[in-house]
Amino acid sequence: MIHISVQQSPIDIAAEMTRAEAAGAGAVATFTGLVRADDGVGTLELEHYPGATEATLLKVAEGGVARWQLSAAIIVHRVGPMHPGERIVFVAATAAHRGAALEACAYLIDRLKTDAPFWKRETRGADAQWVEARDGDHAAAARWEARDGDHAAAARWEARDG
Amino acid sequence: MIHISVQQSPIDIAAEMTRAEAAGAGAVATFTGLVRADDGVGTLELEHYPGATEATLLKVAEGGVARWQLSAAIIVHRVGPMHPGERIVFVAATAAHRGAALEACAYLIDRLKTDAPFWKRETRGADAQWVEARDGDHAAAARWEARDGDHAAAARWEARDG
């Protein structure tokens, strides 16, 4: 089961967990990203590339399902304006055993960070600023390719970042 | 913030997530273990060692908080009889960044599996059976010690398993 959503509305964790658990397997790992409440941001705005976003998230989820034989992969990403403490992103991976669920969950969020066309703008007081991409995100995503021996894919990403 | 609970009542994910998110950090990773609905189990019963269980879970949570500077660590474990699809265990790790949250979440559940005095009994039809410990659980827990270079702790666990 794959569920992808790019939405303006708040992310309902209980509803998403019910979806993840309905797959009947033994292990669910999740990751939730929040607007940090501790660094002075008043509003966070998420822009995305409609169409391309959904296609990318679907590809990421399908990759996780294929690699870890997941019974469920869920990616929910919020767009538009949001406030400190609110959820930006939720991913879940459901598998028979915890090793697969935990690894797949890390994979989904690492890939999403580098592959999905979202852009964050933070407003602190009167100052609005686009968030810069972090090198660490590409390192995190790259480790999945190194382990794959998927050199073609790795090369593609290096080219894209060069 | 550390929250430990060993309870007869069902695990309320929404309530636990609210607790995990209240810490004000950016990243929450969770793991949920479920009674598998797909392998013929009618009832699963969880026995534990009152007192020792809570002390062990607290030690595991404190270990995670110290190692990854977590702003929250939550471990909720159900005991008593339960049915397919129900939650047995929920762990959550809240940190500033996702790498720490994801790693700490895996640590909490790996350590819980080998350290906490719980025993599972599965009933299939008229047949009740105690679940055997899995070697994989010790391998999963051991990798955290190897990475620590914490040889005294590793030796202790080997002695215990010998």
Add this chain to the structure above:
Amino acid sequence: MAKIRMVYFAWVRERIGTGEEMVEPPASVVTVGDLVDWLAETSSGHAEAFENRSRLRAAIDQDFVPLDTPIGRAQEIAIFPPVTGG
């Protein structure tokens, strides 16, 4: 050459002043990089948006590509900063 729908996001969109436009580049424009060079001449906003090539990413018909990729028969080309989702 056929018309191409350009789409822009984040600060690329803000500097150019629009999220999309139709363009008709000359035959000398072969790659996405050539297209960016050509567009940079069309307004000060485009010039400012495309100032630093290492900070630009692109997609052809919603597939991410390096800037040296030939445009081919692209219908939609997107130019944007490195992504920062999640």
Add this chain to the structure above:
Amino acid sequence: MAKIRMVYFAWVRERIGTGEEMVEPPASVVTVGDLVDWLAETSSGHAEAFENRSRLRAAIDQDFVPLDTPIGRAQEIAIFPPVTGG
């Protein structure tokens, strides 16, 4: 030697037929392993529960210990199978 509160869990408890009992081992019982040997003589249930030492784990005053640990001044000793939580 002082009295010790023995506690048993899972199939160890079931085979012995009780979850706890007070025992007063002789001075020759030094380690947890000695205690298990001595208890195995006390009933067929104990003998059956303690049949395979490699499947037994122990805790002294709620701290997990190997079977060769000296009992010392233990007040509570637990004997149980490998844990299977989570």
